[in-house]
Every structure is written in structure tokens, then in C-alpha cells.
Amino acid sequence: MREVSRDRIKAFLTLLPSIVLIGIFVYGFIGNTIWISLTDWGGVAALAEHPVKHFIGIQNYVDLFTGFLEGRFRQDMVNAVFYSVSLLAGAVGLGMFIAILLDRKPKGEDFLRTVFLYPMSLSFIVSGTIWRWMLAPQGGVNILPTYAGFKPLTFKWLSAKTTVLAFNWQNLLQIGLYLVAVITIIIGFIVYRNSRSKSVKWLAIGALSGLTAWIGGDMLPKALILEEIHGFNLATLGIIMATIWQYSGYTMALYLAGFNGISQDLHDAAMLDGASTSAYYTHIAIPMLKPITISAVIILSHISLKMFDLIFSMTGPDNAETGHPALNMYLTTFRANEFARGASIAIVLFLLAATFIIPYLITQYKQRRTR
Amino acid sequence: MAQVKLNNVVKNYGNVKVVHGADLLIDDSEFIVLVGPSGCGKSTILRMIAGLETISGGEIVIGDQVVNRVSPKDRNVAMVFQNYALYPHMTVRENMAFGLKMAKEPRDIIEKKVNQAAATLELGPYLDRKPAALSGGQRQRVAMGRAIVRQPDVFLFDEPLSNLDAQLRTQMRMELKKLHLQFKTTTIYVTHDQIEAMTLADRIVILKDGYIQQVGSPIEVFERPANVFVAQFIGNPPMNIIKGKCTRVNGAMTLVAGDLSLQLPEDKYQDIAEGKSVLIGIRPDGIKVRDVEHRIREEWRKEATVNVAEILGGQSLLELNISNNRFIAEVEGRMKLHPGDKVTVGFELDRVVLFDPETTEAIA
Structure with missing residues (x-):
């Protein structure tokens, strides 16, 4: 037998156990969860020895998004979106800002780096508890101004009832079309520099969906029979703050490693080309670290979609204002024994995470092929 | 274009003195080559002229301005680095235009200048490529293009040819010489390669351990070396x-x-x-x-x-x-x-x- 094929067999045999295990415990279980989500497993006899399951197609999913009783899930989804977007903007922005400050090589850089990275090492339960105390209505953050002689704050960080950016879930289709319009138009403008014809296509799609949403207005099919208002609950601000606090050190470490990897000559060349320090970062360093930004966005969006323990420890599992699909999944599956419904929430979360990861994997794969 | 004057320029790193009071007058449109073995302070002097290193003592004058405290971007000098230092995420065009963009030149003028420089350096077909898709010689040209478009008073070259293979180096050396004849910009060129020094320079500055050993035309330093070090450093095989x-x-x-x-x-x-x-x-x-x-x-x-x-x-x-x-x-x-x-x-x-x-x- 030739050496190469023997090596291949050895490699295959070495990998086989993990392939089998991953096949069963990851992909097999994902498949099983998808199957469960297509049944009606749940209700009073859900825990029977041989529970009755009927195949009901995508009814669970339809109910989640348009069912009369699943308003809580929809609020959780809206929370998750606002939570993810805020976390991304906050943690990436703050992490990048701290990394830039540390990249200027201040005194005690090593020490500061450890200080900023430290929150990462805490368990969410611990940091959640600490933040719950700090954000208590009559303590912590709210009494800070009193040290400077001002009145204490009265904002209820974890239990505010105010909702901003509210919208009616009935108009889901219209909102979706507007979103598509905004995104495609932005893509159209980005693509404009490289290819005019592609750009025109994107802009056309954007204009079309925007017009449909605008002209269609009330004539578009409604997602629900009744008005259902959702929005950005200010009660989630405390949770967002805590997560940003915990993760900006991590993005800082990513960016700092990236900045350190940029050669001094490139910095010098930019200085000689007349770039100010801020121009160096905006035109050279940050665009060069696009792969790091993409990784950070994927990792953080992932974490925010799966977030469970931090919210659990800060506001408990069933506080409606700060709900999250992952908590909802837990409650639906293991408290209400609605296994099929819980499975469908899990799959929705899985697909959401996949929308972030799959395009990334595809571009990575393509890049590797072209190399 | 400008004269460059070094008056008793000193550079210390902590207690270590790496340049010991260098005096040098570089004429307008002169091609000066700083040459010497590793650690002789030639790159440090170049970087001090560029403003990338602070000056520990003495003064540097470009044109009629003392530039000791002037930031690199306000010195109107352009530098070509050994490893080219091209911005990897930008196309050739964007790389060359970056300096002009920072200087807030109007778009049409940037376009014109970039195209001109690209024509001079035969970079036309590569303008929309990224540096990663270019050969070493092409990257070197882009680095020079980036310097040329800004029409600086002084060109600074830091061992620009040492990453190229021997054949390409000879070719680029000739082109550098032609470019200098065309633009007549004051040029300060650092190398450890004495052939580059001999072929390119109007005058050669030979350095050792932070001291200037001799300044003179290539033939002068070859025929009348000031000391044994110069005699053995210039010429291959040595004297x-x-x-x-x-x-x-x-x-x-x-x-x-x-x-x-x-x-x-x-x-x-x-x-x-x-x-x-x-x-x-x-x-x-x-x-x-x-x-x-x-x-x-x-x-x-x-x-x-x-x-x-x-x-x-x-x-x-x-x-x-x-x-x-x-x-x-x-x-x-x-x-x-x-x-x-x-x-x-x-x-x-x-x-x-x-x-x-x-x-x-x-x-x-």
C-alpha cells in the first residue's frame, strides 16, 4: 500500500470517534429537535412513558410568529434583537476604543489590559448578581451622584416599564419590507464603487420593497388579528450594560492583538502620508482589522442570542420586560412541558445564529480557495 | 525641492548614543546615499529627517525651516520603506492616492496625479489590484508611486531594493536613477549595499558606529578613502x-x-x-x-x-x-x-x- 493512502486511513481512523460522537450528539440531536418541533408533543401527557406525538408540520412556527397566545415569545425576540444590536455596538465600540487608547502605549499598559480583560473571567451568575445589586433602585449606580452632592437617580434599571421604538407586530410584513429596503439600499451604495451594474440591481430591489411597503400600507396582510405593540424595553438597559461590561474587555483584547500585529512601517507610512492619529485608525488600522471585527460580531451575536444565565441571575427567568428567547425556551420546555413548542423556539434561535455564521463560513471558504 | 541640513545631530536611546553629532549639508536636488554596516545609525538619521524619531540634540533644517519639532506630515517628505509598507486593504490606486486624500486635494486632481505617476512607473494595468496580487518589483513601484504623487521636497529611501532579487534590483536601480534625473528631487537613500551607493549617489556618506567617516563623490571615496574602514567597506573585493x-x-x-x-x-x-x-x-x-x-x-x-x-x-x-x-x-x-x-x-x-x-x- 502506498504511504499516502495509509496516512489517509490513519487520519480517518483517528478522526472517526469524534466524527461519530459529533454526528450523534450535535447533528443527530439538531435533527431530532427539528423533528420534535414539527410535532405536537406537549401538554398534560407530555411526560408519559410513551407520549403521543402527531406530525403537525410548521404549525408551531406559525403560532410562534402569528399565534394569539405567543405574544411573550415575540416580545422576547424583539428584546433579543435590540439586545444583540446594542451589545454589538457597545462591546465592539467600547472594546475598540479601549484598544486604541492602550495601543498608544500609555504607562501601565499591561496592568490596564488585565484590568479590562478581567470581567471576562467571571461567571455570568457572579457578574449578574453583582450588577443586580449595583442597579438596585435605591443603591449602587443610582446613588453615585449623591457623592458629588447631586440628587440620586431614580431610573429603574431592571424594572422600567417604558418602551421606546415601539411598533405594531401586525405590520410585521411592512416592517420587514422597510428593513429589506434599507439594507439593500445600503448594500447598493457600498457596491457602487466596485460594480455599477450590481449596485443598480441592489438599489432596484431596495426601491421596490420600500415602495411596496409604503404604497401597500394597510392593504398588506396582517400578521395578527389584534394590535400587539412591541419595542425596546428600557428595562433591558441594565442587562445590556452588564454584558457590555463583561465583553468589551474581550473585544479589546482581540483588537489590541490586531493593532500590535500591524507593522510599525505602515504606521510610519501613514504619518508621512499626512494622516492624523484618528485618520490612521479610521483609514488604515480599523479597516485592516476587518477579519477581527467580523469574528467579534459573530462571536458576540452568538453569545447574545444564547444569553441565559446573566438575565436569569439579574431579573429571574420570567420577568416579561427583560425576557429572552433562550429563557422562554427553557420555561416552555421544562416548566410547561411543551416540548414541541420549546423545540421550535430552539430551532428559531439556531437558524438566527446560522444566518450570522453561514455567510461568514462561506466567505472564509471562498477566500481559502482563491489563495 | 529643498536643501537639507544636519547640524550636530545627536540621537540617544536612554544612555546609548547611536548618532554622535552628525553634520551634513545636502544640496537641493542632490542624490545622497548613506551607507554603512548594520547598526551604524544610517536608518536612524533617515528616520530623524522624516520625523519618525525624535532628535536628542542638534538641529535638522529642511529648506529654511528647522524641523526638530515639526510633525512628519508637515515636513513634506516622502519615504519608501524596505518592506514597501503598502496598505494591504487598499488598491494600488487608493494606496497612491492616500497622501493626496489626506491633504484634501480635489478628486479630479488626485485622479490626474495618480494616473500620471502610474504612467511614469508603468503601473497602469495594476491600478485596481490589491498589493497582495502584485510581484515584489511591482510593489516596489507602487511604494515609489506613492512617494512621487505627493511631489515632496525630499525623497527618503530606506533600503528600498533589499527585498528584491539580484536581477530586479539592478533593473530598479537604473529606474531609480532615471526617476531622479526626471524629477530632480532631493533624495536621501539608505543602503548597506555599496554597489547601490556607488551607482546611485552624487555623494556618498559612509557611517560607522554613529560617526560619519567620509562624505564624498563615489570616485572620491573609492580612490581617496579617508580611513582604513572606508577603504575596506567601499569596493568589492576590498582594498x-x-x-x-x-x-x-x-x-x-x-x-x-x-x-x-x-x-x-x-x-x-x-x-x-x-x-x-x-x-x-x-x-x-x-x-x-x-x-x-x-x-x-x-x-x-x-x-x-x-x-x-x-x-x-x-x-x-x-x-x-x-x-x-x-x-x-x-x-x-x-x-x-x-x-x-x-x-x-x-x-x-x-x-x-x-x-x-x-x-x-x-x-x-
């Missing part, structure tokens, strides 16, 4: 240096080294003290083997034994034993000589340089 003495033989001032005695020309070194020890410097190409009878005076012809002969193609290198002194000779043509062969060699003694053995400085 032959042998220990000897000056004595008068039959009234004529004569160099004696072991069994070798060579009469000095009548117009050179005649007032040297009798019996003074000297180091005798003779360039390898100052030892002739062909047509010696016609070219060299009789008293400068000697018998030599060949130790080793190396044929380089156009010329040959010979290691010779001449009256128990070892010399390297660089002679024309392919000399098919074998170890032990006897030849008559002639010394071009009108080109001899004598050094003081104690100070290693050249004797006037």
Missing part, C-alpha cells in the same frame, strides 16, 4: 591593506613591506618622515597582469606567484603572493592560471593610499 615602512632608497621615497619595495611616485607622499610605519592601500584593480610592459613603469613591475585564481566571467580574481605579501588582484578577462604559476604584475602606484597605522586615518 588590499599591508603593513610597511617609508624609506629613501637612492634618494627616492620608497615603500618597503617585507621583501617588497615599491618606489612612490614623485608627486606623492614625498614629505613623509623617513622610516615611518604606514598601512599601504592598493585597490585590487590597481594591480595589473595584462600588457604590464606597456602600461606600468618598470620599477612598479614585480614577480608574483598565483595562490588561487577565480574566473568571474568578465574579469578574474587572483590571490597573489608578491615578495611574501598577500594581495588580491582584480584583472580583466578570463585568466586561466593555476596555483603556483608565475606572472609579472604591475602596481598602479599613482593610486596608492597610505594610512597611519595608529589612527587608521589616511595620510595627506
Whole structure:
């Protein structure tokens, strides 16, 4: 037998156990969860020895998004979106800002780096508890101004009832079309520099969906029979703050490693080309670290979609204002024994995470092929 | 375009002094090459002129402005780096336009200038490529294009050719020279390669351990090196240096080294003290083997034994034993000589340089 094929067999045999295990415990279980989500497993006899399951197609999913009783899930989804977007903007922005400050090589850089990275090492339960105390209505953050002689704050960080950016879930289709319009138009403008014809296509799609949403207005099919208002609950601000606090050190470490990897000559060349320090970062360093930004966005969006323990420890599992699909999944599956419904929430979360990861994997794969 | 003046420029890193009071006047549109071994301070001087290193003492003047405290971007200098330092995420066009963009030039003017520079450097077909998709030589051109478009007062080059292969280096060297003839911008060029120094420079500055050893035209530093270091650093193979003495033989001032005695020309070194020890410097190409009878005076012809002969193609290198002194000779043509062969060699003694053995400085 030739050496190469023997090596291949050895490699295959070495990998086989993990392939089998991953096949069963990851992909097999994902498949099983998808199957469960297509049944009606749940209700009073859900825990029977041989529970009755009927195949009901995508009814669970339809109910989640348009069912009369699943308003809580929809609020959780809206929370998750606002939570993810805020976390991304906050943690990436703050992490990048701290990394830039540390990249200027201040005194005690090593020490500061450890200080900023430290929150990462805490368990969410611990940091959640600490933040719950700090954000208590009559303590912590709210009494800070009193040290400077001002009145204490009265904002209820974890239990505010105010909702901003509210919208009616009935108009889901219209909102979706507007979103598509905004995104495609932005893509159209980005693509404009490289290819005019592609750009025109994107802009056309954007204009079309925007017009449909605008002209269609009330004539578009409604997602629900009744008005259902959702929005950005200010009660989630405390949770967002805590997560940003915990993760900006991590993005800082990513960016700092990236900045350190940029050669001094490139910095010098930019200085000689007349770039100010801020121009160096905006035109050279940050665009060069696009792969790091993409990784950070994927990792953080992932974490925010799966977030469970931090919210659990800060506001408990069933506080409606700060709900999250992952908590909802837990409650639906293991408290209400609605296994099929819980499975469908899990799959929705899985697909959401996949929308972030799959395009990334595809571009990575393509890049590797072209190399 | 501008004059550059270094007045007693000093650079310290903590307690370590790396440049010891360098004085240098670089004329407008002059091509100056700073050359020296690693760690001689040549790059540090260049970076101080660029403003990338602070100046510990003295002053640097560009045009009529003291630039000690002027930031790099306000010095109107452009620099080409050894590893090119191209912005990897930008296309060739964007790389070249970046400096102009930072200077807030109008778009159409940027476009025009970039296209002009691209035409000069034959980069037209590559303008929309990223640096990763270019060869080493092309990247080098882009780096030069980026410097040219800004029309700076001074070009600074930091070993720009050392990452290229030998053939490309020769080609780019020629192009650099042509570019300088075309733009006539004051140029300061750092290299450790003495061939680059010899071919490109109007004047060469030779540095060692942070001290300027000699400043002069390529021929000056080649023919009249200021000290033994310069004599051996410039020229390949380096100058032959042998220990000897000056004595008068039959009234004529004569160099004696072991069994070798060579009469000095009548117009050179005649007032040297009798019996003074000297180091005798003779360039390898100052030892002739062909047509010696016609070219060299009789008293400068000697018998030599060949130790080793190396044929380089156009010329040959010979290691010779001449009256128990070892010399390297660089002679024309392919000399098919074998170890032990006897030849008559002639010394071009009108080109001899004598050094003081104690100070290693050249004797006037």
C-alpha cells in the first residue's frame, strides 16, 4: 500500500470517534429537535412513558410568529434583537476604543489590559448578581451622584416599564419590507464603487420593497388579528450594560492583538502620508482589522442570542420586560412541558445564529480557495 | 525641492548614543546615499529627517525651516520603506492616492496625479489590484508611486531594493536613477549595499558606529578613502591593506613591506618622515597582469606567484603572493592560471593610499 493512502486511513481512523460522537450528539440531536418541533408533543401527557406525538408540520412556527397566545415569545425576540444590536455596538465600540487608547502605549499598559480583560473571567451568575445589586433602585449606580452632592437617580434599571421604538407586530410584513429596503439600499451604495451594474440591481430591489411597503400600507396582510405593540424595553438597559461590561474587555483584547500585529512601517507610512492619529485608525488600522471585527460580531451575536444565565441571575427567568428567547425556551420546555413548542423556539434561535455564521463560513471558504 | 541640513545631530536611546553629532549639508536636488554596516545609525538619521524619531540634540533644517519639532506630515517628505509598507486593504490606486486624500486635494486632481505617476512607473494595468496580487518589483513601484504623487521636497529611501532579487534590483536601480534625473528631487537613500551607493549617489556618506567617516563623490571615496574602514567597506573585493615602512632608497621615497619595495611616485607622499610605519592601500584593480610592459613603469613591475585564481566571467580574481605579501588582484578577462604559476604584475602606484597605522586615518 502506498504511504499516502495509509496516512489517509490513519487520519480517518483517528478522526472517526469524534466524527461519530459529533454526528450523534450535535447533528443527530439538531435533527431530532427539528423533528420534535414539527410535532405536537406537549401538554398534560407530555411526560408519559410513551407520549403521543402527531406530525403537525410548521404549525408551531406559525403560532410562534402569528399565534394569539405567543405574544411573550415575540416580545422576547424583539428584546433579543435590540439586545444583540446594542451589545454589538457597545462591546465592539467600547472594546475598540479601549484598544486604541492602550495601543498608544500609555504607562501601565499591561496592568490596564488585565484590568479590562478581567470581567471576562467571571461567571455570568457572579457578574449578574453583582450588577443586580449595583442597579438596585435605591443603591449602587443610582446613588453615585449623591457623592458629588447631586440628587440620586431614580431610573429603574431592571424594572422600567417604558418602551421606546415601539411598533405594531401586525405590520410585521411592512416592517420587514422597510428593513429589506434599507439594507439593500445600503448594500447598493457600498457596491457602487466596485460594480455599477450590481449596485443598480441592489438599489432596484431596495426601491421596490420600500415602495411596496409604503404604497401597500394597510392593504398588506396582517400578521395578527389584534394590535400587539412591541419595542425596546428600557428595562433591558441594565442587562445590556452588564454584558457590555463583561465583553468589551474581550473585544479589546482581540483588537489590541490586531493593532500590535500591524507593522510599525505602515504606521510610519501613514504619518508621512499626512494622516492624523484618528485618520490612521479610521483609514488604515480599523479597516485592516476587518477579519477581527467580523469574528467579534459573530462571536458576540452568538453569545447574545444564547444569553441565559446573566438575565436569569439579574431579573429571574420570567420577568416579561427583560425576557429572552433562550429563557422562554427553557420555561416552555421544562416548566410547561411543551416540548414541541420549546423545540421550535430552539430551532428559531439556531437558524438566527446560522444566518450570522453561514455567510461568514462561506466567505472564509471562498477566500481559502482563491489563495 | 529643498536643501537639507544636519547640524550636530545627536540621537540617544536612554544612555546609548547611536548618532554622535552628525553634520551634513545636502544640496537641493542632490542624490545622497548613506551607507554603512548594520547598526551604524544610517536608518536612524533617515528616520530623524522624516520625523519618525525624535532628535536628542542638534538641529535638522529642511529648506529654511528647522524641523526638530515639526510633525512628519508637515515636513513634506516622502519615504519608501524596505518592506514597501503598502496598505494591504487598499488598491494600488487608493494606496497612491492616500497622501493626496489626506491633504484634501480635489478628486479630479488626485485622479490626474495618480494616473500620471502610474504612467511614469508603468503601473497602469495594476491600478485596481490589491498589493497582495502584485510581484515584489511591482510593489516596489507602487511604494515609489506613492512617494512621487505627493511631489515632496525630499525623497527618503530606506533600503528600498533589499527585498528584491539580484536581477530586479539592478533593473530598479537604473529606474531609480532615471526617476531622479526626471524629477530632480532631493533624495536621501539608505543602503548597506555599496554597489547601490556607488551607482546611485552624487555623494556618498559612509557611517560607522554613529560617526560619519567620509562624505564624498563615489570616485572620491573609492580612490581617496579617508580611513582604513572606508577603504575596506567601499569596493568589492576590498582594498588590499599591508603593513610597511617609508624609506629613501637612492634618494627616492620608497615603500618597503617585507621583501617588497615599491618606489612612490614623485608627486606623492614625498614629505613623509623617513622610516615611518604606514598601512599601504592598493585597490585590487590597481594591480595589473595584462600588457604590464606597456602600461606600468618598470620599477612598479614585480614577480608574483598565483595562490588561487577565480574566473568571474568578465574579469578574474587572483590571490597573489608578491615578495611574501598577500594581495588580491582584480584583472580583466578570463585568466586561466593555476596555483603556483608565475606572472609579472604591475602596481598602479599613482593610486596608492597610505594610512597611519595608529589612527587608521589616511595620510595627506
